[in-house]
Amino acid sequence: MQNEKVAEMLEELGDLKEIIGENPFKVRAYRRAAEAIRRLNTPIEEIVREGKLSEIEGIGASLAAKITEFVKTGKVKELEELRSKVPPSLRAFLEIPDMGPRTAWLVYERLGITTIEELEKAAREGKLRHLPGMGPKKEENILRGIQLLRTTAQRFRLDVAWKTADYITSELKQLPEAKLILPAGSLRRMKETIGDVDILVATTNPEPVMDKFVSLDGIRDVLAKGTTKSSVLFEHGLQVDVRAVPPESFGAAAQYFTGSKDHNISLRERGIKLGLKINEYGVFREPADEKIAGETEEGVYQALGLVWIPPELRENRGEIEAAERNEIPTLVELSDIRGDLHIHSNWSDGSETIEALAEAASQLGYEYIAITDHSPPMGWGVKPDDFKRQIDYIRKLNERIDEIAILTGVEVDILPDGSLALEDGLLKEFDVVIASVHSQMRMPKEKMTERILRAMENRLVHIIAHPTGRLIGQREPYEVDIELIIKRAAQEGIALEINASPERLDLKDEHARMCKEYGAPVMIGTDAHAIVHLEFMRYGVGTARRGWLEPKDVINTLPLKKLLSFLKQRRTGRL
DNA sequence: GCCGTTTTCGGCCCGACTGTTTTCAGTCG
Numbered sequence: 001m002q003n004e005k006v007a008e009m010l011e012e013l014g015d016l017k018e019i020i021g022e023n024p025f026k027v028r029a030y031r032r033a034a035e036a037i038r039r040l041n042t043p044i045e046e047i048v049r050e051g052k053l054s055e056i057e058g059i060g061a062s063l064a065a066k067i068t069e070f071v072k073t074g075k076v077k078e079l080e081e082l083r084s085k086v087p088p089s090l091r092a093f094l095e096i097p098d099m100g101p102r103t104a105w106l107v108y109e110r111l112g113i114t115t116i117e118e119l120e121k122a123a124r125e126g127k128l129r130h131l132p133g134m135g136p137k138k139e140e141n142i143l144r145g146i147q148l149l150r151t152t153a154q155r156f157r158l159d160v161a162w163k164t165a166d167y168i169t170s171e172l173k174q175l176p177e178a179k180l181i182l183p184a185g186s187l188r189r190m191k192e193t194i195g196d197v198d199i200l201v202a203t204t205n206p207e208p209v210m211d212k213f214v215s216l217d218g219i220r221d222v223l224a225k226g227t228t229k230s231s232v233l234f235e236h237g238l239q240v241d242v243r244a245v246p247p248e249s250f251g252a253a254a255q256y257f258t259g260s261k262d263h264n265i266s267l268r269e270r271g272i273k274l275g276l277k278i279n280e281y282g283v284f285r286e287p288a289d290e291k292i293a294g295e296t297e298e299g300v301y302q303a304l305g306l307v308w309i310p311p312e313l314r315e316n317r318g319e320i321e322a323a324e325r326n327e328i329p330t331l332v333e334l335s336d337i338r339g340d341l342h343i344h345s346n347w348s349d350g351s352e353t354i355e356a357l358a359e360a361a362s363q364l365g366y367e368y369i370a371i372t373d374h375s376p377p378m379g380w381g382v383k384p385d386d387f388k389r390q391i392d393y394i395r396k397l398n399e400r401i402d403e404i405a406i407l408t409g410v411e412v413d414i415l416p417d418g419s420l421a422l423e424d425g426l427l428k429e430f431d432v433v434i435a436s437v438h439s440q441m442r443m444p445k446e447k448m449t450e451r452i453l454r455a456m457e458n459r460l461v462h463i464i465a466h467p468t469g470r471l472i473g474q475r476e477p478y479e480v481d482i483e484l485i486i487k488r489a490a491q492e493g494i495a496l497e498i499n500a501s502p503e504r505l506d507l508k509d510e511h512a513r514m515c516k517e518y519g520a521p522v523m524i525g526t527d528a529h530a531i532v533h534l535e536f537m538r539y540g541v542g543t544a545r546r547g548w549l550e551p552k553d554v555i556n557t558l559p560l561k562k563l564l565s566f567l568k569q570r571r572t573g574r575l
Numbered sequence: 576g577c578c579g580t581t582t583t584c585g586g587c588c589c590g591a592c593t594g595t596t597t598t599c600a601g602t603c604g
Contacts, residue, residue, distance in 0.1 A: 025587050029576040060577050098593090100602050133601080137594055185604095198604090228591090241604095256589090261604075268588040273580095279589055 002071065003037050003044045009070055009079065010034040010063070015091045016082045018101040019108075032058040035262070037067075039317065041483065041514060045071055087114045097145040098138070106131055120146050156238050157472065158539050159502040161187050161194035164238055168199055171216055172242075177205045179247055184257040188311045190542030192472060192505045196239040198257050206244035213242045249281045251296035256280035262316035263309075270304055270320065278304075312545035331545040334538055336557040339368035341432055342411065342465060342497065342525025343534075347390055348373035349380040350529045354394065354406065360531045362403040368560050370432040372409035375421045378438060381413070384426055391429055405560055407431040411465060416440045418454025420461070427460040432567060434497070434525075436465035437478070445479035452485055456494050462570050463523050464489070466499040466506040474503070482511055489520035493570050495555050498547075500526045500540025501533070512547025521566075522554050 014030030036058045037044060047053055048071045053064035070076050086108075093104035093116070107113040110131055113122055120143065122128055128139045165183040172178045178201050182188070185198035201209050206227045214222045214230055223231040223239070231241045245253040256264065256279070268278045277284045282294025283303040293299035298308045306323035310331055313319040322328050343357055344350035350357075354371055361369045371394060374381040382390065391408045398406055409432035413421040420427065420435060427433050435455045443451065455461060467485060468477035489496050496515060499506045504527070507515070515522050524540040526533050544554060551557040555566055 023576080026576050028587080033576085058577070062576060098602070102601060133595065133599095135595060141593085257604085259604085261588095265588055272588080277589080281590095 003040055006044050006067055006070060007034040007037045009076060010037065010067075012088065012091065013066070013076070013079055013082065015094060015101075016079075016086045016088070018094075019086050019090055019105050020082075021102070021105065029058065029063070033063050039510075041510075048072075089114050092116055093119065096142065096149050098141040099145055103134075103138075103142075106134075116146060116149075151237065154237070155193035155195050155473070156236075157502045158187075158190065158192060158194060158505070158542070159536070160236065161197055161238060162538075164234060164236075164240065165197050165199060167218075168197075168213070168216065168240065168242070172199075172201060172209060172212060175208055175212060177203050177208050179203055180250055182250075182254055184254060185259060188258050189260065189314060190312050190539070190546055192502075192508065192543070194238075196241065199240065199242045200250070200253055200257055201242060201244050202247045202250040203244050204246060209244055210242065245280070247295070249294050251298070251300055252278075252282045252294040253280045255297050255300045258311050258314060260315050263314040263319070266316050266320050267304065274304065276303065310545060312542060313548065315546075329548055329550050332541060332549050332551045332554050332557060334541050335365075336551045336554070337366070337524065337537055337541065338559060339366045339370070339405075339556050339563070340526050340528065340534060340537065341370040341407070341409070341463070341523055341556050342372050342434060342499070343369055343528045344373055344411075345371050347371075347382050347386065348378070352531055354397065356531065357528070357534075358397070358401060358404050358406050360534055364534060364537075366404060368405040368407055368563070370407040370409035372411045372432060372434050375410055375412040377415075377421060378413060381421075382410075384422060387422075387426060388429070409434065411436055412461075413438055414451060414455040416443070416451065418451040420455060420458060424458070424460055427458075428571075431564075432463070433461050434463045434465045435461045436467075436497075437469055441469055441475075441478040443478070445481060448478055449481040449484055452480065453488055456485075456488055456492055459571050459573070461494060462567050463495045463497055463525075465497040465525065465527070466504050467496050468506050468508075468511070470506050470508075471503050472505065477506070482507075483514060486511065486514050486518050486520045489515070490518040493521065495521040495523040498522055498524045498540045498543050500524055500536040500538075500543070502536060502539050505539060505543050507543075507547075509543050509546035512544055512549055514547075516548055516553055522549060523556055524554055525556075 010030050011034045014027045018027040036056050048068050053059050053067055066076050090104050090108055093099050094101060107119060111122060111127060113119050123139045123143045128134050129136050165187055169181050172181055180202035182200045184200050186194050187197055203209055210225055210230045214225050214232055218234050219232045220235045221233040223233060229241060229243050233239050271278045275286050277286055282291045283300055284290060285292050293303035301308045307326055307328055309319050309323050309328060340361060345354045345357060346352055358369060394406050394408050408430050410430050411434040414435050414437045415421055468480060468482060470477035496507055498512055512522060524544055526536040528534045555563060558566060
């Protein structure tokens, strides 16, 4: 995608300028512009062609000229010149904890060091300590930083991070000193991957809290222990920070440590205009520094003339403006979900019987589930005759079970030519038909888009599952014009899935928001292959919330009767 | 480099910590 390339170009310009000591605000301008480009839904070429670059917030005449040059020629003269002055490999130094642009430039200019290997060698040999502002301690920190980068650079899946956070929370909750406990940061925002976990504890007596925290099971290393902050590394490599804050500042700290960074910066800029200073202790009115909020998050937002903003929206993607106009949507919640429509049983590659799944789903409070086993040609796909038996089986089961309605269903393969792996005659027997791609994922974009659009033409199909096919950290999404798919879904009344499995989360947050914009229905499904997977729903709901979705945007918030009429409408074209 | 209901120039988020320093620069979240 050209947009991503432009964003990377701007980031490189920003990094290199930062390294040579350019004005930090200028550097920030490059990075903000890169972020703005990443957020666009329109191809950058189109915007360039229409001469509308400067309409993007954060892009002025100078950046517009550079972007235009890049889109038209594939190069930027200034960047080429900068690269000859600063080896681009120095950018890697910025990733090393405790190493920033000033130090990167220093070691290059004085010692000619351009790679992490050279840097490590020089540090080992004690050559860095003689540089101005450096000493043995800094040398040691750089070595440790390199080590840390190598062992813990990866990000963690949302469920892994939540599991760790839930464990710590339940342990700390046992202490009378811990008044309130809140996992903050990107975890609270339900970002798809997590770098480290931040947990806030409101307390007037932090010591017992910190003592308990650093002695929990599963900790590999205690990185720091103090009365306001302690930091540990768990055995699986996840870093967790616990911060103790006084109860009267808990709201301000929660706001501050939840971020995102961009959201907080925008908030503080807004504060300045109102003559207010915002920090992790509260909101203060200048010049007397009178504290006007801080105990609750609602109070912090209120002091800024804003309604409270749900954490999942805090990405500086228009939520502050929406809060100002009191137009924050009532986001979908886990408790709005009435059923799970994407579940595999042991008839295909799931590990559980249909009865056990129904029982577990019923305990989660669901009104209905759909059993949607795989079709051939997946090796474990259910054969057509067996599907007929399964449908009969489920119908009989429904007669015995009162607690929950079990819908018959299938996750049918979309074959490379866009046809479906089962005959229409069989498909129309199912209550719910999900279609999805599981093979030949490396098609060119046009072909893949055509393939999925063709499957969507079949009115027996209700839902397209995991529409981009990505596996977080393992497999890139296939090339597909997702905007076109979303537009078509809106026209056809076909639902797109937010697959709640933490290794998929596909559609992702921005695509979910696009669904809302175009009016495409969304289904949140867990793709459960075991009972424990049913609990993935919280991550799918988190992603939906990050996409600004409300209950009305999500079909499995509908009561059973209305869901059935939605499914019927898709097939008959009318209610 | 961007931007304007104080401004087309002079601002640009805020505080803590660390290590190197005799008062501060660099880095981080």
